[in-house]
Amino acid sequence: MALITNLPTDLLRTFITVVELGGHSKAGAALGRSQPAISLQIRRLEELVRTQLLVQDGRTIQPTPAGEALLSYAREMVRINDEAVSYFHRSDRSGVLRIGLPTDYAVAFLQSTLTKFMQDHPSVELEIHCDVSRELHKHLRAEDLDIIVATMSEPRMPYLSRAWTEQPLWAASEAYRPDPDRPIPLGAHLEGCDYRARMIGALDSVERRWRIVYTGPGISGLQNAVLNGLCVTALTHATLLPGMRELPEEEGFPRLEPLRIGLFYKHPRLSVAGLQLVSELVAGIESVGSGVRKLPQ
Structure with a gap:
């Protein structure tokens, strides 16, 4: 042997x-x-x-x-x-952790994990910064953030710990019916959002007219705009709310390109508390249903 x-x-x-x-x-x-x-x-x-x-x-x-x-x-x-x-050095878990999350979905996606971590580790203070992914990567490189969840522009990127795919879907209010003679009313986050780019690219690929009717930085505002029938947008299974429906290809909404999402941190710079949070985030990611699958590293 x-x-x-x-x-x-x-x-x-x-x-x-x-x-x-x-x-x-x-x-x-x-x-x-x-x-x-x-x-x-x-x-x-x-x-x-x-x-x-x-x-x-x-x-x-x-x-x-x-x-x-x-x-x-x-x-x-x-x-x-x-x-x-760290299990045997629990007293070392203290300090401030700066977490970067994408504007579009990660707060809802990981909220329960972050909430539980704060309850279990009251001596650790979390500061959560939401922004588009490209800015989060910049902040991590500049050491303004300790841990980020962000979309990936390349299969392999520096400081990557975990990667998975997310399938965006077209979402509208249950009462919405597309009018083929009018542009699609789009709701989107600010310029630089990956979901925004995918919506526009998909509609342009089938030569379907569109116009941006709602722009905002937060997920709740975008969800409310969809529920009120103001616009159509791209969401995930985690952010699709009751009162919304998924728009199929038969109604003129081509399948959106999947997103690669990653959990990133600088290992040598991370505290004991930070390493514990990474472990809990990994567990939270792996507990999510079929809408998310881990990519091969």
Whole structure:
């Protein structure tokens, strides 16, 4: 029977940190180790997996294809390790966590998880910032946010922990009947919203006229506009309310392109409380029904 190779979590943590911070020196500063020590750990990890994991790209370090593959496993292994350790260090769960959520749906989607976390950890203060996904990614890179849920413009992106697909659907009031001689009245979030772009792209693809009749930053305002018959919009199963109906292709509403959604955080920067919240968010994501499925990492 062949011996199973064990990948030490300290090596995996170093690997994640080098990738996220873009270099051995920055990783060493974050982890409290010298640059030679960081390089030695990376070499040891490469020996264990028998392949090169990192490559120099200009002034930064980038993962090789094999490194990209290992990164997903490494994040999950280190997260589970830290979740286990944090169970025995519950007194360390304190401070402020800044959470970024997309304007369109994530508050409703993850509200129960966030509420339960606040009840279970009263010493941790949550600050929730809602914006379009591209702005959330900017805030995470600038370290203005600790954890974000946001749409993904590419299959693989920095700081990704979990990814899944979301299928948008056309929603209108139950009484709405489309008039083929008039433009579709659209309700949408502000410019830059992925749902807005998908609605316009889908209608343009079938040469169906449209006009924006409602624009607003919040999901509740958009839902009310739909319920009142003012507009049609793109929602998810989680945000479709009683009194609404899904509009099918037979009524002139082409299928909307699915969205890739991700949970992102900078592992080396996250506190014990932050790691615990990530674990609870992951559990919440995986408990959602068939409208959401986990993507292969």
